[in-house]
Amino acid sequence: MENVYLDNAATTCIRPIVIEKMQKALIECYGNPSSTHSFGRTAKTAIETARKTIAKYLNAHPSEIIFTSGGTEADNMILRCAVRDLGVKTIITTKIEHHAVLHTAEDLEQEGKIKLHYLDLDQYGNPNLEHLKALLQQDETKKLVSLMHVNNEIGNKINIDLVCAICKENDALFHSDTVQSIGHYLWDVQKTPIDFMTAAAHKFHGPKGVGFAYLRRNSGLKPMISGGSQERGFRAGTESYHNIIGLEEAFIQSYNNLENESAKVLSLKNYFIKKLKDEIPGVKFNGHSADSSKSTYTLVNVNLPVTPEKALMLLFNLDVKGIACSKGSACQSGSNLSSHVLSEVLSDEDLEKPSLRFSFSIYNTQEELDYTVSVLKELIEK
Ligand SMILES: Cc1ncc(COP(=O)(O)O)c(C=O)c1O
Numbered sequence: 595m596e597n598v599y600l601d602n603a604a605t606t607c608i609r610p611i612v613i614e615k616m617q618k619a620l621i622e623c624y625g626n627p628s629s630t631h632s633f634g635r636t637a638k639t640a641i642e643t644a645r646k647t648i649a650k651y652l653n654a655h656p657s658e659i660i661f662t663s664g665g666t667e668a669d670n671m672i673l674r675c676a677v678r679d680l681g682v683k684t685i686i687t688t689k690i691e692h693h694a695v696l697h698t699a700e701d702l703e704q705e706g707k708i709k710l711h712y713l714d715l716d717q718y719g720n721p722n723l724e725h726l727k728a729l730l731q732q733d734e735t736k737k738l739v740s741l742m743h744v745n746n747e748i749g750n751k752i753n754i755d756l757v758c759a760i761c762k763e764n765d766a767l768f769h770s771d772t773v774q775s776i777g778h779y780l781w782d783v784q785k786t787p788i789d790f791m792t793a794a795a796h797k798f799h800g801p802k803g804v805g806f807a808y809l810r811r812n813s814g815l816k817p818m819i820s821g822g823s824q825e826r827g828f829r830a831g832t833e834s835y836h837n838i839i840g841l842e843e844a845f846i847q848s849y850n851n852l853e854n855e856s857a858k859v860l861s862l863k864n865y866f867i868k869k870l871k872d873e874i875p876g877v878k879f880n881g882h883s884a885d886s887s888k889s890t891y892t893l894v895n896v897n898l899p900v901t902p903e904k905a906l907m908l909l910f911n912l913d914v915k916g917i918a919c920s921k922g923s924a925c926q927s928g929s930n931l932s933s934h935v936l937s938e939v940l941s942d943e944d945l946e947k948p949s950l951r952f953s954f955s956i957y958n959t960q961e962e963l964d965y966t967v968s969v970l971k972e973l974i975e976k
Contacts, residue, residue, distance in 0.1 A: 598962040600919045603746050603774060603893045603953035609799040612843045616801060619839040627833050628822060637835050644842035648806065651849050653782040660807045660828050661838055665773035668792035668807035669694040671829075672769050675815040676738050676790070677707050682767065683735035686711045688721050690747070690935040695740050695771050709735070718888075719750050719881045719939040723760060730764035737766040743791075744774035747935040747951060748881025749889035751775075758786055773797055773805070777848040778856065778892060789813065795837070799955070800844025804837035855956045860891035862954045862963060867894060869967045874898070874974060880949055881939055893953035895936075897944050900974055905948035908973060912950075915969045920951040 599607070608616075619640070625633025627641055642656070649656040662668045673695065676682045685699045689712050703710040711729050714722040721741060730737060739761050744751050754770060761768035769790040772781075776791070777798025790813070794805035809815055809828075821830025848855070867884050870877045876899030882888035883895045900908065909921050921933075936949055952966070 595962065595965045596916045598917045598958075598966055600917065600952040600954065600958065600962070600966065602955040602958075603797070603951060604920055605796045605802065606799045606955055607957060608801060608840070609844060609847055611847060612800055612840050615843045616836045616840040619836040623835060623839075627835060628824065637833075641833055641835065641838050644838050647842050648845055651781070651845065652808065653784050654808060655811055657826065658783075658808055658811055660809060660825050661833060661841070662792075662805050662807055662829060663803055663834075664796070664805040665692075665771065665792050665794035666694040668794075668805055669769075669771055669773075670698050671818045672790045672792065672807055672809070672815070673698045673702065673738070673740065675818055676767060676769070677702055679816045680738075680767065680814050681736045682708065682738045684709045684711065684729075684733075684737040685740060686713065686726065686729050686737060686766075687740040688713050688715060689938050690715065690719055690745060691740065691742055692746055692771055692773070693934075694773075695742070696934070699740065713741075715938055717939065719745065719748055719935070721752065723756065726757070726760055727764070730760070730766050737764075738769060739766050740769045740771070742771040742774070744772075744778070744890045745881065745935065746774045747933055748895045748939065749883040749893045750881045751889055754788070755786055758788055761789075762787060774890060774892070777845060778852075778890065780849075780852065783808065783810070795841035795844050798844050798848045801837050801840040804834055804841045806841070856891055858956055859954050859958075860886060862958055862960065863891055863894055865960055866952065866954070866963045866967070869963060870896060870970075873967050873971050878944065880936060880944075892955070893951055895949055895951045897940070897947055897949045898970070898974065900948055902946060904974070904976075908948050909950070911973050912966075912969065917966050917969060919966075920953070921948070 623637050625637045627634055627637040645656045645659045648659050685708050687699055699710050702708045714725045741752055741757055743754050758768055767789045770788055772791040773794045776793035789810045791808045796802040817828050819830045824830055824833055878897040880895040880897055
């Protein structure tokens with residue numbers, strides 16, 4: 595077996611139909627969407643159609659969807675603009691958020707613009723919601739809570755409706771980094787009254803360099819980038835037309851096929867977990883990643899019973915065998931350079947062992963998973 599791609603939480607391959615649509619867009623529709631002639635108008639109409647399509651699936655209003663260059667930009671924009679425009683003085687988050695959120699919040703704190711609080715986490719990485727309530731009630735400052743729906747490393751899912759309700763009761767704004775969730779889970783922003791969320795097309799078989807921010811209507815946010823009047827004046831710069839068309843198609847495909855495809859990916863994940871348990875004694879699963887009721891169906895984070903010497907070469911050796919996955923931690927002869935997520939959740943003993951994240955898509959097969967487990971077993975036993 596030559597190439598086994600099990601790093602779908604990092605990015606996914608593009609669906610052939612998405613490539614077709616993008617190619618057509620690149621060839622046939624090169625007008626600048628801001629131009630008033632027919633070339634421009636055609637591009638503009640297609641962008642507005644894409645916005646409507648996305649809004650329809652989320653039960654949102656089209657004006658609430660702002661196209662961006664991806665998840666990082668959308669997360670940065672929301673946090674920074676909420677502080678600048680909405681009087682937010684306190685941000686409450688966790689230490690296991692993606693760096694797009696974590697580093698932005700840390701920068702805002704260093705700039706002296708906010709107070710930053712991290713919620714306590716339990717041994718699985720679940721945020722303590724009693725701590726959240728206590729922090730929300732601790733003073734009168736305007737607060738923004740930022741908690742990701744699906745953790746990109748350990749796959750944990752938070753109870754988004756419960757967090758929404760707590761934020762509403764306490765008059766706080768709620769942002770969720772939903773980059774690992776949009777395209778994989780159904781959303782209805784009328785039932786889940788979230789203020790802000792973010793998406794990246796490359797996480798659901800769309801192109802890289804495009805995503806969107808969902809900003810609830812009348813959010814009060816003002817533009818972060820100054821310039822032209824694109825995106826209703828909210829995000830200046832000529833739109834990446836072909837990318838937006840690709841995002842739209844990837845979004846449609848994900849949601850139209852969600853039931854079948856999520857069931858397929860979940861069965862691959864469960865198959866892989868069982869196979870690992872059967873073949874590799876001492877294997878453990880980080881966070882809630884082996885419990886599909888509490889984690890995403892798309893990934894599993896595995897802690898392997900391996901000495902630090904072997905751990906160093908594990909990812910490299912998997913790569914040599916054609917298997918692509920992500921390291922969950924890197925141990926270097928005693929000193930622990932672990933991921934910022936795992937170092938919050940694992941015991942010191944487990945942090946010394948290598949952790950790997952395997953993430954799945956509809957394009958994976960059971961044969962690939964059999965091969966991966968057999969290579970892992972061989973590398974561990976060698
Ligand atoms: C949870 C999460 N947030 C944000 C991002 C950043 O998204 P992008 O790569 O589109 O900037 C990622 C991508 O790895 C992610 O997994």
